[in-house]
Amino acid sequence: MCWHQGIKRIARTPNARGATSCEQEVELAPGAETTPEQLMNAENSVIRRNKRKRNMVSCREYYCYKLQIREDDRSMLLHIGRLLQHYVVDMYVKIESTRLDFYRLNDNQTRLRTELYQSLIDSLSQGESSSSNIGTRIILPGSFIGGxxxxxxxxxxxxxxxxxxxxxxxxxxxxxxxxxxxxxxxxxxxxxxxxxxxxxxxxxxxxxxxxxxxxxxxxxxxxxxxxxxxxxxxxxxxxxxxxxxxxxxxxxxxxxxxxxxxxxxxxxxxxxxxxxxxxxxxxxxxxxxxxxxxxxxxxxxxxxxxxxxxxxxxxxxxxxxxxxxxxxxxxxxxxxxxxxxxxxxxxxxxxxxxxxxxxxxxxxxxxxxxxxxxxxxxxxxxxxxxxxxYQLSDIETNNNVDKIKNYVTARxxxxxxxxxxxxxxxxxxxxPSVMTLQVHLENKQPVTFPEKSSLHSVMKNKALQKTMLTEFFSMNKYDNHAKNLNCMYAQFPEYFKWNQQSKIWEQRK
Structure with missing residues (x-):
């Protein structure tokens, strides 16, 4: 039996005593005395309700389950000699190929483009109104582990x-x-x-x-x-x-x-x-x-x-x-x-x-x-x-570099x-963990935008102009707490955290 899409995950059943304390959803009555543990449980229950859960088994999870060592295992999958080496390599190549296909075939990968903000200004001043003619394609982002x-x-x-x-x-x-x-x-x-x-x-x-x-x-x-x-x-x-x-x-x-x-x-x-x-x-x-x-x-x-x-x-x-x-x-x-x-x-x-x-x-x-x-x-x-x-080819290369192909070649x-x-x-x-801070010159920040969008609409979107660095300067200009800290950009995340969705610095609590 092989993995296929649509294999449902079996929900874990509670133990004999029922759900543990962290799994219990606590209903708090208004004005009632509550303990800190009840408050934490109530908060965790809200987070779990709002968190989107995947109810399907992924390809990696399926083969991870199949390749476990069990005392009464009668499948003999782990004892088939060199065929096991061939099998696990093929299965992992399938997993990695599926992940790479996601980056290749994802709509955002073909429709999004990146360019410096100043380059957009220059393109607009030269009469270019379509964003499909500028920028380089996003092929293999840093979220792909090992890339x-x-x-x-x-x-x-x-x-x-x-x-x-x-x-x-x-x-x-x-x-x-x-x-x-x-x-x-x-x-x-x-x-x-x-x-x-x-x-x-x-x-x-x-x-x-x-x-x-x-x-x-x-x-x-x-x-x-x-x-x-x-x-x-x-x-x-x-x-x-x-x-x-x-x-x-x-x-x-x-x-x-x-x-x-x-x-x-x-x-x-x-x-x-x-x-x-x-x-x-x-x-x-x-x-x-x-x-x-x-x-x-x-x-x-x-x-x-x-x-x-x-x-x-x-x-x-x-x-x-x-x-x-x-x-x-x-x-x-x-x-x-x-x-x-x-x-x-x-x-x-x-x-x-x-x-x-x-x-x-x-x-x-x-x-x-x-x-x-x-x-x-x-x-x-x-x-x-x-x-x-490696391979030498005399075929004329185009401007779009296929980074996924470069990664897979000779892997x-x-x-x-x-x-x-x-x-x-x-x-x-x-x-300790490291937070990556954006550094760029004025109006030189990279901007990501849809391929078919108008450059006028891209320029009017103020959120595209915001980066960690620009908002750091804004915080030191308008926020009193940031002014009193008088700290450098590298030490700023020790006191503030970056909200990626809102693109603002929020004070740590």
Missing amino acids: PRDMRRRYMDAMSLVQRYGKPDIFLTMTCNRNWPEIKNLLLRTDKIENRPDLVSRVFRAKLEQLKNEIFKKNIFGKVAAYTYVIEFQKRGLPHAHFLIILKQGSKMYSPEAYDRIVCAELPDINEHEYLHSLVVKHMMHGPCGTMNPTCVCMRLHIGCKDRYPKQFCESTIHTTNSYPLYRRRNNKKKVKIRGHYLDNRWVVPYCPYLLAKFNCHMNVEICSTIQAVKYIYKYIYKGHDRVL WVSPPEAMWRIFGFDLNQIH
């Missing part, structure tokens, strides 16, 4: 954290371990790990939540002021997460001794830390590359290893100029055999011993507070999806990513 506009917006939001809280202190990368016991213990004898992308996605998300608990609640690195992370998927399928963490002022690290308490780049003593030694050998050894293995994936023509391995020996951690610290890598003659070659401390990827021992996976931890130019780090984690091919979807998207797990997160 180019969405990734650029999230990158700018992350950079605003640097402006407010300073440079990031820790760059952490966590990669899924396909041999986690939580995955292997749930496999049947006929199953293979690569054929269970549902287990890989679920277990990695559980480990990710556990890692967030260690960093942000237990504060193993110190108190965190802000952070952002992005989930990515390798071409071979395994998911990994990139964290950028900004510590509070009292927890920041300034000395090499503080770095050594968090990051290690040496082989542990096998006699004292046998388990940790085995994990470092298994997960944290680079290569080998260079003359030992010229065909390694990290090798670049005329450059060598892109990660600059092997590193140099160093008796103690030292600062470097606009780069990661030079971690302690002592020449203690310790070597391990990796892929037929003996490697020493110069090949160890920096790691945190506590996190590596706890999560048993590749866990690269770097101190990035010494880097002056931090933009490339944020651009790296918000670079977007992998692409695997690479792996089975774990398909499962991750079907389950609706978060692809990225930022804390």
Whole structure:
């Protein structure tokens, strides 16, 4: 059975005691004594009555339900081998294609145009009266998760954290371990790990939540002021997460001794830390590359290893100029055999011993507070999806660029990513939340208008002239509370909230 339009959602039945306190609709008699809880319940009931609910099952919700793990499941859908990989990728491609078709076929996408307000004035002065001859079409807006506009917006939001809280202190990368016991213990004898992308996605998300608990609640690195992370998927399928963490002022690290308490780049003593030694050998050894293995994936023509391995020996951690610290890598003659070659401390990827021992996976931890130019780090984690091919064409291009086609071309979807998207797990997160403020020159704000509308009617619409910036100036001119605050535009949302429908700033309560 496949999803089709019109599948109705089954309403949840109340429990044995009836509806919970938050589900009860309280009728308040005039003049009667009420508790704060009753007032809250009454307000919530009004919100629920006014809120439009969807009573149909979406395509993603349907396949999310079908792909759940159940003890008495007789469908065997999760145990069909490589066909499951093909199935989940096809289903997610169908979901994403449906969303893209909505943006392509939606009437607003073909009838709306955008242009600068000053350009409308210039067009009107030149005798142009029809709005269908100017502007560029809206193809793929920032509301599409994972699109180019969405990734650029999230990158700018992350950079605003640097402006407010300073440079990031820790760059952490966590990669899924396909041999986690939580995955292997749930496999049947006929199953293979690569054929269970549902287990890989679920277990990695559980480990990710556990890692967030260690960093942000237990504060193993110190108190965190802000952070952002992005989930990515390798071409071979395994998911990994990139964290950028900004510590509070009292927890920041300034000395090499503080770095050594968090990051290690040496082989542990096998006699004292046998388990940790085995994990470092298994997960944290680079290569080998260079003359030992010229065909390694990290090798670049005329450059060598892109990660600059092997590193140099160093008796103690030292600062470097606009780069990661030079971690302690002592020449203690310790070597391990990796892929037929003996490697020493110069090949160890920096790691945190506590996190590596706890999560048993590749866990690269770097101190990035010494880097002056931090933009490339944020651009790296918000670079977007992998692409695997390109096409050269001599066909003459027109002025209308099909951004949906550009996004779909060479799109690479792996089975774990398909499962991750079907389950609706978060692809990225930022804390604290960032509000995007409009910035433009006078009469240079972008204006959206119907294609067939008259330019005279567009110019007479005063709401099109209003933006966050113009109303900020108006508030500081007419509102007494805004005048007394005497704050900058970036701090204004801390005291006022923007009403998108009315296009006015309202005081926060």
